Amino acid sequence: MTDDRCPDCGARVESGREGCQALMDQMRAQSFSDLRYASVIDLAFDAYCMQHVDKYCRSAKSYAAHLTRLCCGIEYAGDPNVYAAIQKWLNGKVALEKPSLLTNLGSMTIADVQDAATIEEHIKRVRAWAENVWAAYAVQHEIARAWVKAALE
Numbered sequence: 001m002t003d004d005r006c007p008d009c010g011a012r013v014e015s016g017r018e019g020c021q022a023l024m025d026q027m028r029a030q031s032f033s034d035l036r037y038a039s040v041i042d043l044a045f046d047a048y049c050m051q052h053v054d055k056y057c058r059s060a061k062s063y064a065a066h067l068t069r070l071c072c073g074i075e076y077a078g079d080p081n082v083y084a085a086i087q088k089w090l091n092g093k094v095a096l097e098k099p100s101l102l103t104n105l106g107s108m109t110i111a112d113v114q115d116a117a118t119i120e121e122h123i124k125r126v127r128a129w130a131e132n133v134w135a136a137y138a139v140q141h142e143i144a145r146a147w148v149k150a151a152l153e
């Protein structure tokens with residue numbers, strides 16, 4: 001029996017998890033070849049990671065990285081200075097406790113973005129998807145904001 005859903009995010013994609021990862025790889029390749037797509041690749045990747053925590057958020061540090069970066073993408077409009085501060089903060093000695101994994105990781109997935117016909121539509125859908133994932137993490141907004149604040153200090 002073939003499973004046409006990604007077991008992590010629930011996206012309807014051929015070959016499940018692998019097919020889902022292929023969509024992310026494709027989006028990344030697209031952002032390298034066309035800079036207009038690059039403007040939302042960080043936002044897309046962090047949303048993707050927070051929906052695929054087994055692979056991308058195994059350690060407390062990687063979990064904190066993607067959660068705070070998603071926070072930056074949504075609440076700081078992807079400010080490069082905030083991304084840089086987060087990176088610096090994570091490179092330092094920082095004691096982190098990994099929050100409990102959530103079961104609901106959002107109702108939108110990368111599959112909702114893939115068939116956008118135009119770049120404008122693509123950007124709009126990535127934003128909607130990322131906001132949807134961020135909203136699913138509502139119970140962890142407080143910790144995410146506290147981490148961003150610590151990174152900015």
Ligand SMILES: [Zn+2]
Pocket residue numbers: 006007008009010011017020021052
């Ligand atoms: Zn998936």
